[in-house]
Amino acid sequence: xxxxxxxxxxxxxxxxxxxxxxxxxxxxxxxxxxxxxxxxxxxxxxxxxxxxxxxxxxxxxxxxxxxxxxxxxxxxxxxxxxxxxxxxxxxxxxxxxxxxxxxxxxxxxxxxxxxxxxxxxxxxxxxxxxxxxxxxxxxxxxxxxxxxxxxxxxxxxxxxxxxxxxxxxxxxxxxxxxxxxxxxxxxxxxxxxxxxxxxxxxxxxxxxxxxxxxxx
Numbered sequence: 001x002x003x004x005x006x007x008x009x010x011x012x013x014x015x016x017x018x019x020x021x022x023x024x025x026x027x028x029x030x031x032x033x034x035x036x037x038x039x040x041x042x043x044x045x046x047x048x049x050x051x052x053x054x055x056x057x058x059x060x061x062x063x064x065x066x067x068x069x070x071x072x073x074x075x076x077x078x079x080x081x082x083x084x085x086x087x088x089x090x091x092x093x094x095x096x097x098x099x100x101x102x103x104x105x106x107x108x109x110x111x112x113x114x115x116x117x118x119x120x121x122x123x124x125x126x127x128x129x130x131x132x133x134x135x136x137x138x139x140x141x142x143x144x145x146x147x148x149x150x151x152x153x154x155x156x157x158x159x160x161x162x163x164x165x166x167x168x169x170x171x172x173x174x175x176x177x178x179x180x181x182x183x184x185x186x187x188x189x190x191x192x193x194x195x196x197x198x199x200x201x202x203x204x205x206x207x208x209x210x211x212x213x214x215x216x
Contacts, residue, residue, distance in 0.1 A: 018108040021135040022115050027102045027128040029080035033073055034098055042068055044095040048087050053077045082129070085121045089114060104132070112150055116158065119151035157199035160185065160192060 034041065039059040047054040054074045060067060077084060086093040086107050091114075097104035109115055115134065122129045131149040150158065163181055168174030182192040 016110060018110045019136060019138040020109050020112065020115070021133075021137055022107055022109055022118075023096065023132040023135075024082075024105045024107075024119065024122070025102065025130050025132050026082045026105055026122060026126050028082070029126040030078060032078065032081075033075045035100075037071070041098045044098060046083055046093055046095060048077060048081075048083050048093075051077055053081060053083070080125045082122045082126055085118055085125070088121070089118055091118070101127075108137075113158070116151045116153075119149065123151070153199055153202055157195055157202070160195045161199050164196060 033053070033055065034044070034057065037057060037059060042058040042060055044058075045056040052074055053076070054072075056070055056072050058068055058070045082103065082105065083093040083095075086105070089109075091107040091109060094106040095103055096106050107118075109118075112134065115131065119129055119131065131151075153161070160181075163184055164170065164176070167176040167181055167184075169176040169178075169181060178192060179189045182189040185192060187195075
């Protein structure tokens, strides 16, 4: 199969797979230009650069054939805009819902570590942020991963879980010894066991999506 050349010259572009759809709920850290719209917002298209925020906002009013119209505004980029964090990681921010003081935002990433980093950075400039859901777009047998805010885990807990999972520690068909994993992390087996238990407890406390069966 031949590869078409880049129309602007040079090598063909490299496409990165981003198989995780992430939805975040963000409470802003300050005012937004969207606060000036009294009408119900249907959708928001955003283009950000280093200095400005450009918005096409579809609202439920006006003379459009479907009872809506689109308004455009360009303003200086706010210091507390969560969208700029998405852009810093090369992710496109999509605003699924706009409420008083908050957003429901969507983006696509390649791994959960990027999710944690985005959440940590957004948390520095906004009042609150939580992970609503992480959906795998290429695994039909697991359409949705339960709502887990992995930024609530410490860096060491995430590292321990990652090493354990990669080694097959949670796979009953594989024999991953705890002491071998501890050696890889340069800690004692007791310390690793405690770290994993705390991480697992944190994850289980967050399972609010109803995916766990209820006892009868």
